Amino acid sequence: MELTKEQAQEFIARRVAQEFRNGDVVTLGIGLPTKAVSYLPQDVSIIVQSENGVLGVGTYQDETCRDSHIINAGGVGVTINAGGCFVDSLMSFSMMRGGHIDITVLGALQVDVEGNLANWCIPGKFTPGMGGAMDLVAGTKKLIVAMEHTAKGSPKILKRCTLPLTAVHKVDMIITEKAVFDVSPRGLVLREISPYSSLEDIRSTTDADFEVDLR
Amino acid sequence: MIKIITPTEALQFFQSGQTLMVGGFLNCGVPNLVIDELIKTPLTDFTLISNDTGEAGINRGQLIRAGKIKKAIVSHIGTNPETVQLYNEGKIEVDLEPQGSLAERIRADGAGLGGILTPVGVGTEVEKGKQKIALNGKDYLLETPLHADVAVVYATYADKFGNLAFHGSTRNFNVLMPMAADVVIVEAEHISAEPLSPDNVVVPGIFVDYLIDGGRNGAD
Numbered sequence: 001m002e003l004t005k006e007q008a009q010e011f012i013a014r015r016v017a018q019e020f021r022n023g024d025v026v027t028l029g030i031g032l033p034t035k036a037v038s039y040l041p042q043d044v045s046i047i048v049q050s051e052n053g054v055l056g057v058g059t060y061q062d063e064t065c066r067d068s069h070i071i072n073a074g075g076v077g078v079t080i081n082a083g084g085c086f087v088d089s090l091m092s093f094s095m096m097r098g099g100h101i102d103i104t105v106l107g108a109l110q111v112d113v114e115g116n117l118a119n120w121c122i123p124g125k126f127t128p129g130m131g132g133a134m135d136l137v138a139g140t141k142k143l144i145v146a147m148e149h150t151a152k153g154s155p156k157i158l159k160r161c162t163l164p165l166t167a168v169h170k171v172d173m174i175i176t177e178k179a180v181f182d183v184s185p186r187g188l189v190l191r192e193i194s195p196y197s198s199l200e201d202i203r204s205t206t207d208a209d210f211e212v213d214l215r
Numbered sequence: 216m217i218k219i220i221t222p223t224e225a226l227q228f229f230q231s232g233q234t235l236m237v238g239g240f241l242n243c244g245v246p247n248l249v250i251d252e253l254i255k256t257p258l259t260d261f262t263l264i265s266n267d268t269g270e271a272g273i274n275r276g277q278l279i280r281a282g283k284i285k286k287a288i289v290s291h292i293g294t295n296p297e298t299v300q301l302y303n304e305g306k307i308e309v310d311l312e313p314q315g316s317l318a319e320r321i322r323a324d325g326a327g328l329g330g331i332l333t334p335v336g337v338g339t340e341v342e343k344g345k346q347k348i349a350l351n352g353k354d355y356l357l358e359t360p361l362h363a364d365v366a367v368v369y370a371t372y373a374d375k376f377g378n379l380a381f382h383g384s385t386r387n388f389n390v391l392m393p394m395a396a397d398v399v400i401v402e403a404e405h406i407s408a409e410p411l412s413p414d415n416v417v418v419p420g421i422f423v424d425y426l427i428d429g430g431r432n433g434a435d
Contacts, residue, residue: 050384051314052240052241052243052384052387053240053384053386053387054384067383068242068243069243069244069371069382069383069384069385070243070383070384071240071241071242071243071384073240075241075242075243075294080383086381086383086384086386087386088386088387088388088389088390088391088417089240089266089314089315089318089386089387089388089390089391090318090319090322090390090391092315093314093315093318093319094315096315097315097333097334097335121340124303127292127293127299127302127303127311128291128292128293128294128299129267129289129290129291129292129293129309129311130290130291130311130313130314130341131267131290131291131293131314132290132313132314132315133313134313134315134316134335134336134339134341135313135314135315135316135335138315138333138334138335139334164339164340165338165339165340166339167339168337168338168339
């Protein structure tokens with residue numbers, strides 16, 4: 001069964017949410033990673049950190065709570081949860097680099113068997129800049145890449161990233177609509193096959209070797 | 216007491232070719248009043264140090280659209296397609312810096328440090344032109360201080376001593392930049408006659424040279 005883009009993203013976001021443990025401090029990249037909070041298990045409560053200086057990001061704002069002075073890193077108006085606080089950029093990035101974030105979830109253009117990640121630049125075509133991504137990956141205890149398995153049919157999981165890197169040897173886990181991989185010192189280990197895929201399908205859409213050690 | 220000036224009076228501190236720091240993250244906590252005046256002048260060739268270049272034609276994006284910026288030292292330009300286009304056409308120089316390193320470079324200047332050592336960017340293109348230093352078995356990049364001729368920042372609250380306080384996620388770079396510039400101009404939404412509580416001051420007034428009244432006193 002082929003998933004639509006929306007279905008694939010929801011499946012990935014739901015799977016990412018299973019990785020969170022009660023009390024985790026979590027930073028989520030813009031887009032797909034941010035959707036994971038919508039699928040938190042009921043008994044799990046996490047503290048979401050946003051690089052622009054919000055610790056304890058709540059819901060999106062609605063007409064009952066408009067405040068243009070409270071945004072997330074994507075520029076969208078959000079609320080702040082009880083127990084949260086606002087910080088400046090120095091404090092925000094100290095949290096990241098200093099190892100105070102439990103889990104970081106980012107999207108990727110490419111990721112490879114050595115845990116390298118590329119997500120900030122396609123030379124000559126797309127140079128938005130790294131923003132906070134390089135700092136985010138530097139100190140996080142666990143880095144999850146959450147992305148669609150391929151881009152217009154082309155593999156994004158590779159032997160070696162060809163685009164400029166965001167992080168070197170930092171990725172711990174890759175979650176796509178087809179598979180979950182752990183990144184180990186030996187390389188990629190396939191841990192889960194999604195109901196929407198098969199080992200043959202994963203092999204044919206992944207441009208890298210991997211061990212199979214299913215949970 | 217800190218002198219309160221108008222956005223037009225603030226123009227006396229600007230000259231073509233200066234390095235400017237402007238606070239804000241996307242459209243949050245951006246000092247717009249001085250930018251609105253600056254784009255009307257013939258002044259140009261500024262180096263802009265800021266987190267990003269805003270959105271096309273909005274807040275800091277106005278400086279890009281008006282052709283005021285020769286070089287931008289920022290962490291991100293993706294939200295402003297006009298900056299991306301000028302960059303691709305070679306009409307603007309852009310130094311992309313990891314956001315945390317950009318913040319620390321500003322702090323280093325303000326705090327009197329010769330630089331900072333960070334692991335961020337090791338093994339990536341960010342290394343280019345930077346000194347790599349191995350310490351206790353780990354590689355770091357030496358990031359050097361950033362200083363500005365003029366810093367323009369936002370505050371939600373100010374008192375007449377120049378003390379600043381902030382609401383929501385407006386602190387971002389507004390808290391650091393006042394430490395690292397020759398002339399510091401603060402646009403405050405509310406300027407109170409009474410001193411802010413010393414417990415609530417985030418930026419001490421000694422870093423502030425001029426206040427601009429954002430005129431929101433009593434507005435909310």
